[in-house]
Amino acid sequence: MDNVVRATRYAVVTGASSGIGRELASLLAREGYALVLVARRTGPMQELADQLQQAHGVPSVVLSADLASPEGVPTVVDELKKRQLGVEVLVNNAGFGLAGNFEALPAEQQVGMLDLNVRALTALTRELVPGMVARRRGYVLNVASLAAFTPGPFMSVYYASKAYVLSFSTALHAELKGQGVTVTALCPGYTETEFAARAAEHQKARLFSGPMGTSNARQVAEAGYRALKRGKAVVVPGFPNRLSAWFMPLAPLALRLRIAGYMNASGS
Numbered sequence: 335m336d337n338v339v340r341a342t343r344y345a346v347v348t349g350a351s352s353g354i355g356r357e358l359a360s361l362l363a364r365e366g367y368a369l370v371l372v373a374r375r376t377g378p379m380q381e382l383a384d385q386l387q388q389a390h391g392v393p394s395v396v397l398s399a400d401l402a403s404p405e406g407v408p409t410v411v412d413e414l415k416k417r418q419l420g421v422e423v424l425v426n427n428a429g430f431g432l433a434g435n436f437e438a439l440p441a442e443q444q445v446g447m448l449d450l451n452v453r454a455l456t457a458l459t460r461e462l463v464p465g466m467v468a469r470r471r472g473y474v475l476n477v478a479s480l481a482a483f484t485p486g487p488f489m490s491v492y493y494a495s496k497a498y499v500l501s502f503s504t505a506l507h508a509e510l511k512g513q514g515v516t517v518t519a520l521c522p523g524y525t526e527t528e529f530a531a532r533a534a535e536h537q538k539a540r541l542f543s544g545p546m547g548t549s550n551a552r553q554v555a556e557a558g559y560r561a562l563k564r565g566k567a568v569v570v571p572g573f574p575n576r577l578s579a580w581f582m583p584l585a586p587l588a589l590r591l592r593i594a595g596y597m598n599a600s601g602s
């Protein structure tokens with residue numbers, strides 16, 4: 335009986351084919367959630383689904399969707415409706431960044447970044463929160479970044495997209511208080527995943543090669559999952575990152591721009 339009840343608790347994880355999303359999916363499976371895994375690459379998600387079935391006995395639905403495209407979110411929502419899956423946890427994790435001069439980076443990639451990091455995250459939250467409110471039970475985990483705490487020259491669109499995620503998530507957290515639904519913004523610092531390779535496609539930022547302390551995806555996911563379960567509004571994994579998040583809003587804007595610009599610029 336317990337298995338049946340547990341298996342009906344569904345968690346949707348976007349960006350589940352690698353990095354932080356993959357680890358969050360594993361943690362949710364360990365807690366007995368059945369999963370809806372979303373990203374573009376099916377192979378790594380199918381492999382993960384098989385592993386999770388074996389290790390934790392939970393089923394997964396693998397959905398290939400380009401969430402930056404106009405069809406991405408509707409594809410996911412239609413599939414959830416068709417399968418009549420009541421979603422208890424939504425993890426909006428899919429996202430990417432690009433380092434380089436604003437005017438030199440390809441326009442379609444920059445706008446695509448907003449489509450994924452901002453529009454798809456908002457649209458999926460808008461689709462799934464009403465059901466959570468109606469059931470008076472739900473958790474949303476939105477993956478922002480330490481970049482959300484300051485503007486970031488040479489990664490201007492990415493930093494701005496993550497500032498949106500943090501602002502939107504904390505506002506919605508307050509708005510939904512008392513309705514059984516929590517929204518948590520997870521704000522990692524630099525974490526070893528496939529993120530850096532994609533972000534450095536046009537320009538290698540110092541951030542990705544410097545002496546910065548890095549986290550691993552599992553640690554970040556664990557901090558995010560704990561915060562989600564506690565219904566916290568914001569979590570910044572790692573002490574040095576927490577210190578930065580605390581310090582940044584207090585520092586003069588000119589200083590923040592200098593530091594972030596230095597880290598994002600090419601070291602060579």
Ligand SMILES: NC(=O)c1ccc[n+]([C@@H]2O[C@H](COP(=O)([O-])OP(=O)(O)OC[C@H]3O[C@@H](n4cnc5c(N)ncnc54)[C@H](OP(=O)(O)O)[C@@H]3O)[C@@H](O)[C@H]2O)c1
Binds near residue numbers: 349375427429527
């Ligand atoms: N790593 C860091 O240093 C760091 C720091 C702060 C915040 N973050 C944030 O953490 C989140 C996860 O990133 P990560 O570090 O785990 O990087 P990652 O390993 O590159 O994972 C990104 C995930 O997003 C998916 N994705 C990318 N474009 C997509 C699209 N158009 N449609 C659907 N899925 C898409 C990727 O899958 P497919 O390629 O298969 O589609 C992948 O599963 C991102 O929001 C990122 O901004 C990362």
